[in-house]
Amino acid sequence: MPTYDYHCANNQQTLSVQHSMKESLSTWGELCQRTQQDPGKTPLDTPIERVISGGIALPIPTAIPQLPMAGCCGNPTSCGGH
Template identity: 45%
Template sequence: MITYEYYCETNGKTVEVSHRMSESLKTWGELCQKAGIPLEETPKTTPVERLISGGLLFKGETSSKKSQLPMADPGCGRSNCCRH
């Protein structure tokens, strides 16, 4: 699973949540439910937007084993990580 950041313009809050790449959260209610946080005073139908970021991949069996993919070697010419 990947960790994404979502921003709510109405309340000015940014929330991190993990979900599959195929999922996309559209509202504050969906975001709060997925993150396990209370709605507070923001209506559940309030739109949220996913922020553009590198994201974190969860590797291993527990969420405590977060790890970012290593950066590609700039001299190798590959667009993805070649791990050499």
């Protein structure tokens, strides 16, 4: 299951929680319940926002190798004789 970070602008706290991709949390109370965090003095209905993180970085190829194009005879340049 993926891990998501949520930020509360009211108390400047960011918490991490695991849930399915289809699920989303919207309040400080939901987040505290899922993470078993004490909500403190922040109202439970305070909105939170999902923080966009870097995720997994995959290398991007700088050059795509060119494959030879084969003609009908298998000659990489062309058939020429047909």
